[in-house]
Amino acid sequence: MVAAPLEAPKISVKDLRLSYAGKQVLNGISFEVQKNEIFAVIGPAQSGKSSLLRCLNRTIEFVPKAKASGVIEIDGLNVDAIKNVYELRRRVGMVAPLPVGLPLSIYDNVAFAPRAAGFRDKSALDALVERCLTQAALWDEVKDRLHSLGTKLSGGQQQRLTIARALSHEPEILCLDEFSIAIDPVTTMRIEDVLKELKRDMTIILVTNLVQQARRLASRTMFLWNGDIVEVGKNDVVFSNKPQSQKTYDYVNGIFG
């Protein structure tokens, strides 16, 4: 299941530091993510989980007064050295905590990214939209109204639309930031099944507040606390009775946090 240990990591983060207007958010964290694994990041609010994702696709550059240092490598390539940042963002798909249906039709929502990348072929776009919506487990519900507004869908549907949009640019890495906080358990379960499928094609980073979700889905989990890594390791260690840190045990078992 987990990629062979000798294989080069998909993502390697070294001594990543981040501050917003002088306020330290990440205190020099280092970890690696293997290819085709689901890598979970858990931790309470304000521990720097979302900020970490923003660094991965360099949308951190849109945050005023954010200062980052350290090295992030994807397939051995330093992301800061990438000239075409838009290509980087297509390679690293991102799903935000709250579902965002763009004020466009369902079809245009999914076709947005390919079009922005200069993709114009109508029949290929049709096929792509159908494939992404199917992958996101939304196709059957919307196939008859692809040209109605994406913003008018229900919350759970919009979240799957967001995932379909993230898949539309065929990312190698898919980051999900607490994708389930705005949707019901049944929809969450459906999306979780989707993620297990997607793992074959891409590397998934799952930021979640739900400890059990990390346990169910991930092969490895990282526990962030106030911008520091408390523990990172295989799930059968992190969620065992004897993780490396007592704090992890307490958090995972609901003794605090």
Next chain:
Amino acid sequence: MFTETPLVRRKARAELVAKCVFGAMALCMVTPLLLIITHLVWEAAPLLSFEFLTTNPTGGMREGGIWSALLGTIYLVTVSLLIAAPVGVLAAVYLNEYARESWFTRVINLAVVNLAGVPSIVHALFGLGAFVLFAGIGRSILAASLTLAVMTLPVIIASTKESLGAVPLAFREACWNVGATRWQTIRRIVLPNSITGILTGVILQVSRTAGETAPIMFTGAVFFKKVPEGDIFAYSIWDQCMALSMHLFTITTQVTDAPKALPYATAVVLLGAVLSVNLTAIVVRSYLRSRKKW
């Protein structure tokens, strides 16, 4: 528990008093407008006709219509908006979508706010100095329109920024996350969803520009001028022109023996034009609300 205590009665009384006082204040606002309109139309009635609009003033501005003044105002408003709207909207897009917080943008924002507070007579002197004399345009529709444009720019920038800001940040982030550039995001998401609000802001500036007298007095408006009746291309932008607001000022203060209905009729036309433009803005805005996409 559900009985009416003295406290409950007191609260109900206070509620009633508050409602009446606030309602009366709201009525105070409407009354002057209604009184102005009825009084104006009443006094102007004998002169109001389509001919009044389409004939030049005659007999030392004591007879005839207001054609050259009406056309002049239309020219001034149109040309000034053609200048101010593109500059203002694009500047606002820059300030709202591109500019990062820095001393430079702070200075620009400060300038916008303060420019909006400059009295119109000061704009008039600036226009005279900068456009008429320094730039050598001379007293003309163009110089007057440029002066009016400088005056409306800050308001257009402010209203456009407000419309752009009403588009949620989450939409922009979603676009950036899938590898769209800022411009693609602006063109596909931000502008289509704020354009109606932007236009409303621009339209509302028409009424303000049409009513201004001071800025055009030194820069391009004249007391009297005859132009071919019925020809909407009668003026060139290098010409001086008459304007409704200034014409109204002239016939009330300088031409003392003009028939009483004449200034009233002029005022009705000016007010009618302004109100109908405002009505357009209201219709556009309600259309925008009904089509809100999220």
